[in-house]
Amino acid sequence: MRNYLLLICLVYSLNLLATVREFPVKLSLSTMFDSHTSYETGIKGSVNSGGKIDIKLIDKNTGTLLFQCTLNKTSTEFAGGGQSYAKESLGSGATYYPASWNSLDLKTALFAIDRKHYDQQTIKPYSFLSSDLELTLKIEEVNAQMQFFKFPGVGIIDQYGGNSLFHPKHFCYNLANASSFVTKAWTKVKTPDMNAGSDLVIAAHRGVWGDNLGAGVPENSIAAIKDTKKYTDVLESDIMITKDKQLIVSHDYSLMRLTDSSGSPRDYLFNMNLSQLKDLHLRKRDMTVTDFKYLTFDDMVDALIKYQLVLTVDIKEIIARRKNGVCIDNCEYDPKTHGEEAKKKIKDSWMEIMKKCIEIAASKNALQYLAFKLPHEYTDLLNYVSNDTLSQVLFMPVIQPTRKDYLDFIDSWIANGGSRVLAYQTNFRIAGDKYLSAFTRNGVEYTNLLHYVYAKTGLRPGNYPEEPMGPKGIVNRWADWMIKDLRVDWRGDYYFFMSIPYGKIMVLTTDRPDMWIKIDQMYKTKTP
Numbered sequence: 001m002r003n004y005l006l007l008i009c010l011v012y013s014l015n016l017l018a019t020v021r022e023f024p025v026k027l028s029l030s031t032m033f034d035s036h037t038s039y040e041t042g043i044k045g046s047v048n049s050g051g052k053i054d055i056k057l058i059d060k061n062t063g064t065l066l067f068q069c070t071l072n073k074t075s076t077e078f079a080g081g082g083q084s085y086a087k088e089s090l091g092s093g094a095t096y097y098p099a100s101w102n103s104l105d106l107k108t109a110l111f112a113i114d115r116k117h118y119d120q121q122t123i124k125p126y127s128f129l130s131s132d133l134e135l136t137l138k139i140e141e142v143n144a145q146m147q148f149f150k151f152p153g154v155g156i157i158d159q160y161g162g163n164s165l166f167h168p169k170h171f172c173y174n175l176a177n178a179s180s181f182v183t184k185a186w187t188k189v190k191t192p193d194m195n196a197g198s199d200l201v202i203a204a205h206r207g208v209w210g211d212n213l214g215a216g217v218p219e220n221s222i223a224a225i226k227d228t229k230k231y232t233d234v235l236e237s238d239i240m241i242t243k244d245k246q247l248i249v250s251h252d253y254s255l256m257r258l259t260d261s262s263g264s265p266r267d268y269l270f271n272m273n274l275s276q277l278k279d280l281h282l283r284k285r286d287m288t289v290t291d292f293k294y295l296t297f298d299d300m301v302d303a304l305i306k307y308q309l310v311l312t313v314d315i316k317e318i319i320a321r322r323k324n325g326v327c328i329d330n331c332e333y334d335p336k337t338h339g340e341e342a343k344k345k346i347k348d349s350w351m352e353i354m355k356k357c358i359e360i361a362a363s364k365n366a367l368q369y370l371a372f373k374l375p376h377e378y379t380d381l382l383n384y385v386s387n388d389t390l391s392q393v394l395f396m397p398v399i400q401p402t403r404k405d406y407l408d409f410i411d412s413w414i415a416n417g418g419s420r421v422l423a424y425q426t427n428f429r430i431a432g433d434k435y436l437s438a439f440t441r442n443g444v445e446y447t448n449l450l451h452y453v454y455a456k457t458g459l460r461p462g463n464y465p466e467e468p469m470g471p472k473g474i475v476n477r478w479a480d481w482m483i484k485d486l487r488v489d490w491r492g493d494y495y496f497f498m499s500i501p502y503g504k505i506m507v508l509t510t511d512r513p514d515m516w517i518k519i520d521q522m523y524k525t526k527t528p
Contacts (some may be wrong), residue, residue, distance in 0.1 A: 010284070018142045018414055022073050023161035025057065025135040028179035030419060032110055032153045033129045039106060039195075042078025044147040050430065051143025055080075057151070059113050060134045061120075064091025066153075068103035071144075080151045095119070106152070132179040137161060139509040150326045154178045154366035155187055165190045167419045169391035171219040171368035175251060181308045182368045186394065189422055192460045192505035198498070198523030201423075202516050203234040203312055203509040206251060214286030214470055218258070220249045220293035221282050225303045231513040235304070235372075236312040238477075239297055241353050246274040247297035247360065253316070254479035258282060260289045266329060270318050277297055295352040297360050299493060304369045312358055312371045312396055312422075314508070317350035347376065351384040360388060371422045375400055377409065378416040394422040396462070396507075399435070401427045407441060407452070414456060423460040423507045424453045428500075429489045434502060450502035466491040471512065 031037060045053045057067040069080040082104030087097045094101075096112035102383045111134065118126045139161065148164060149157040154175060158164040166173040172183040181487060190310035193199040207224025208231065208370045215221040220237055227297050228235050235374055238251045253268045255261035259280040269277065274296070282292040295303070304311055320327050320342070333349075335342045354372060361367045371394035374381075381390055398415045413421055426449045429434040435449040447450045450461035465488070468474055473483035490496045494515070497503055504523065510516050 005516050006228070014297070018140050018143075021139045021161060021417075023137045023139075023175055024060075025108070025137045026177065026179040026200055026502045027133045027135055027153055028184065029110065029114060029133060030130045032107075035151050039151060039152050040078070040139050041067075041069060041080075041104070041106070041148050043069055043080045043148050044075055044078055045071055045141075045145055046074045046147070047071060051141075052281055053080075053144045053146045054138075054140040054287060055144075055146075055149050056140075058136045058138065058140040059093065060136055062113065062116055063091060064093030064113060064116070065090055065103065066133075066135065067106050069149075071146075072469040081374070084249075085087055098399040100506065106502075112285070119135070128314055137175065146162065155191075167391040169388060169408070170420075173505045178511055181233070186308045186368075186371075186422065189234065189507060192454065192457060192458075193456070194502075194505060196504070197525060198504045198520050200504065200516065200520040201234060202232040202509045202513045202520070203236040203238050203507060204513040205511045206238070207235060208284065208513060209358060210467070210469070214284060215283065215288070218282035218284050218290055218292050220295060221290070222303060223292065225295075225300070226307050228309055228513070231517050233309060234312065234507075235309045236314060237300065238302075238314045238354060238508045240269050240316045241318070241349070241355060241356070242269060242274050242277065243271055244273040244275075244281040244358070245352075245385070246303070247356055248251075248274070248277065249295040249297065251477060252479045255280065255478050257475065259294070268329070290375040297357060298364075300367065301364050301366050303362050305364070305366055310369050310371070313355045314373050315350050315357075316477055319346055319429045322477070326528075327474050334349060347380070350374070350376070354381075357387060358513070360387065361393075362389075370394070371396055373425060374399050375403075377412050378420070379412070391420060393420075395420055396425055398420045398425040399427055401429065401435075404477065406435075406449070410453065410456070410516070421457065421459060423462050424457070424464060424508075425507070426450055426453060426461040428463060429491055432488070447501045450500065450506070454502055454505065460505050460507050461502060462509065463497070464491065464515055465497055465516070467510065467512050467515075468492060480516075498523055 043206055046470050047053060053071040055069045056065060059066050062221060064121050068083055071080040084235060085101050086101050087094050087101060090097060093116055096115045114129055146159050151157060155163040155165050161175060162168055162173040163175060169176055171402060172186055177183050187200050199394055208227035209219040209224040240247060240248050240250050248269060249267060252258050254265050255267055256265045259282055267485050281289050283289055296419045318333055320331055321329040327337055331337055333342050361370055373396045375398050399409060410424060426435055438447055451485035453461045464485060466474060468484060472481040475481050508516055
């Protein structure tokens with residue numbers, strides 16, 4: 001009996017042993033003191049009798065406690081309490097703390113720590129509240145297991161000490177990269193705020209070129225890319241492949257609208273070598289020829305790094321050209337005449353471009369800058385690229401207007417893509433569109449497809465609010481001009497977009513980021 005009781009005591013004492021893990025964190029003070037930063041924090045986890053989960057963040061420079069939250073009982077919501085400390089008990093690094101400080105009072109501690117860092121600087125002037133803090137995250141579990149810890153400016157941290165919004169192999173998962181531009185930009189996209197009057201993410205389509213009545217810089221020029229930063233951190237551009245397997249940044253297959261090419265309108269970029277394209281000059285929207293030239297994808301990645309932009313890649317694979325119901329070019333890529341063989345050729349072309357994008361970005365240590373828009377399932381990608389490599393980039397599944405299995409498509413990405421997904425592009429054109437109609441799935445009612453995306457994933461839906469490019473209307477990838485029929489396509493109507501339930505959190509890929517920024521700001525001030 002005595003040995004039995006000793007065994008019980010031993011087992012009980014082992015259960016109460018603390019497990020402590022430490023992780024490096026880099027925190028951006030400029031993000032922490034941004035007016036849009038939420039200071040909501042807390043812990044989710046399971047706590048057994050007599051146990052606790054204790055989270056501490058310590059400034060490495062001074063060794064000073066910056067934040068502490070303790071959970072004493074199981075919670076499926078973010079919860080936890082703080083502790084009160086006298087300034088004297090926190091050491092010399094707490095010079096500017098109040099005499100009595102609560103460990104959840106993060107903003108006060110951040111300001112005090114930055115003032116202490118100022119004291120240590122020999123080079124002045126010092127830029128207050130704008131530097132990065134190097135911190136140590138300490139997770140202590142006593143007869144308990146943490147699931148998630150929410151911390152402002154960092155994200156939702158998992159039990160392994162990483163940003164759970166991202167796959168463990170992704171650059172942004174590592175908390176040491178929490179203050180990097182890329183992590184902050186993608187985290188903003190992945191964390192929509194339904195409580196705001198408007199919380200749109202604007203992706204500049206081909207850069208900034210659609211302003212100034214056509215006299216602005218050419219689309220996808222280096223100047224258009226650079227100017228994107230005036231309005232947003234997110235760029236969306238189209239990538240095509242040449243005959244000699246080089247990647248070019250271009251919306252059109254045809255050369256005539258975008259360049260000073262003297263050839264035929266049926267001279268297509270994918271049938272030409274880079275040497276035939278590199279000396280062509282880009283045109284403005286008003287057709288004025290400039291000194292700008294086509295960018296290669298290598299150029300694009302360099303620009304992302306230089307100007308601190310992230311990119312959603314819209315791959316323009318090789319397809320057939322049909323006109324008036326008849327295939328006139330690339331007919332081996334036409335599923336209507338060549339069936340499954342043509343479908344495979346189109347998919348292979350798409351995958352080839354994606355693989356080359358990944359290879360180029362990887363050679364520049366820049367995979368973290370990329371998110372791919374795509375109509376394919378994640379399991380399709382695995383036939384072309386390894387899971388490890390795919391986990392280092394992000395994806396934005398595109399639900400095409402003609403897609404009939406769109407809910408199964410989303411569910412497949414939820415099951416297989418997981419945290420590799422950035423957002424979902426939910427295409428719609430007009431009120432009454434099937435994607436904007438209410439429906440029931442598995443016994444649950446949803447207001448529309450946007451609601452389904454947000455409810456199932458917590459991520460943003462998205463769309464392309466197609467605005468006319470000028471008096472000629474809109475243009476397709478063959479450089480055919482079309483006047484938009486407003487009876488069947490309302491996507492240029494800003495107020496229509498803002499009236500859609502769950503529309504206020506969309507990712508909008510737009511030719512007019514200058515206009516959409518104003519719309520977003522106007523609606524932010526409205527009552528949700």
